[in-house]
Amino acid sequence: MQSTLSRRAFLKGSAAATVLTSLGVSAAEPFQRVAPPRLTVSLAAYSFRDYFRNSNHEQKAPADATKKIDMFQFVDYCATHDCAGAELTSYYFPPDVTADYLLKLRRHCFLRGVEVSGGSVGNTFTLQPGEKRDSEISYVKKWVDHYAVLGAPHIRVFAGSAPRGVSRADAMKLCIAGLEECADYAGKHGIILGIENHGGIVAEAKELLEIVRTVKSPWVGINLDSANFHTDDPYGDFERCAPYAVNVQLKSEMQRRGQKPELSDIPRLAKILKAANYRGYVALEYESAEDPWTAVPRLLKQMQEAFNA
Numbered sequence: 001m002q003s004t005l006s007r008r009a010f011l012k013g014s015a016a017a018t019v020l021t022s023l024g025v026s027a028a029e030p031f032q033r034v035a036p037p038r039l040t041v042s043l044a045a046y047s048f049r050d051y052f053r054n055s056n057h058e059q060k061a062p063a064d065a066t067k068k069i070d071m072f073q074f075v076d077y078c079a080t081h082d083c084a085g086a087e088l089t090s091y092y093f094p095p096d097v098t099a100d101y102l103l104k105l106r107r108h109c110f111l112r113g114v115e116v117s118g119g120s121v122g123n124t125f126t127l128q129p130g131e132k133r134d135s136e137i138s139y140v141k142k143w144v145d146h147y148a149v150l151g152a153p154h155i156r157v158f159a160g161s162a163p164r165g166v167s168r169a170d171a172m173k174l175c176i177a178g179l180e181e182c183a184d185y186a187g188k189h190g191i192i193l194g195i196e197n198h199g200g201i202v203a204e205a206k207e208l209l210e211i212v213r214t215v216k217s218p219w220v221g222i223n224l225d226s227a228n229f230h231t232d233d234p235y236g237d238f239e240r241c242a243p244y245a246v247n248v249q250l251k252s253e254m255q256r257r258g259q260k261p262e263l264s265d266i267p268r269l270a271k272i273l274k275a276a277n278y279r280g281y282v283a284l285e286y287e288s289a290e291d292p293w294t295a296v297p298r299l300l301k302q303m304q305e306a307f308n309a
Contacts, residue, residue, distance in 0.1 A: 029213075030243030031221065037274040039307040040281050042085030042117035043078050044249060045071065045092050047286035047296055057091030067293060071105060078114045081300050085117025087283040088150065090143050102149040109150075117154070117281040118194075118247050119147040124160030125178030126171040126201060133178070140182045148189040154247045154281075155186065156223040157193050159211065161200035171201050172211060179215050187219035194223030194246045197237075205229065205237035212244050221246030225285070226269055232257050235268060242276035249285040252299055270306040282307070
């Protein structure tokens with residue numbers, strides 16, 4: 001983990017240092033939410049990943065090509081199924097995103113009564129200094145710009161794995177530095193970055209929490225995915241991270257270490273979030289084998305029931 005001196009050196013002379021000083025922030029602590037818990041349903045576009053037209057991400061051919069949709073139709077689907085929010089995954093935007101497209105989409109969301117609960121990018125912060133790392137940082141910042149136009153309050157980012165020849169400790173330092181740089185940029189747009197528990201150096205709660213507690217920025221938290229702790233006690237790890245969550249992605253299955261996938265206990269997950277006094281979006285991110293057009297409505301109903309219990 002970085003020394004206090006090296007962290008200060010990284011921030012010296014940056015706008016982040018000024019912001020942190022004014023806010024009295026030294027390291028991330030559990031978010032203090034003064035009001036009662038409130039779990040708000042959103043739906044991640046990733047749930048329909050194989051059905052988007054003009055996607056900039058590799059897709060499988062859908063079983064029924066007549067069900068192909070675009071991002072506007074996805075927002076309509078969210079409205080029809082009473083989702084308060086829509087998580088607009090970057091992978092499924094057209095390859096050439098323009099400001100005009102983003103403004104039309106923002107207007108469309110507003111008229112449908114659906115908030116943009118957040119966005120998500122695919123990146124890695126563990127690359128060593130050089131052209132590839134610079135490209136990853138630039139990519140995140142580009143999507144900060146796009147999501148700012150959409151009015152998104154949150155963006156999911158990844159940490160990455162330790163590259164060959166790089167120790168886990170050094171990979172964590174690289175991740176922290178990347179997070180701080182991008183959070184400084186995102187904060188100027190009022191956007192919080194949520195680092196997801198997504199394998200690599202954040203496969204387990206201990207390392208994820210260490211990174212989040214070390215990052216010097218009020219614009220970083222955890223994008224807490226219910227399915228991504230493949231540990232002996234995934235519910236316990238979920239509970240440990242819940243106080244730091246800025247967004248939650250709920251999946252229909254979970255998998256303990258060395259065991260087969262099992263159905264997620266949605267009421268139990270909801271209870272954990274309520275106990276942590278979480279107030280924010282819980283986005284269904286569906287990725288199981290059943291047809292999403294059949295499974296997603298059922299799961300959204302189960303989430304609403306559990307959240308309102």
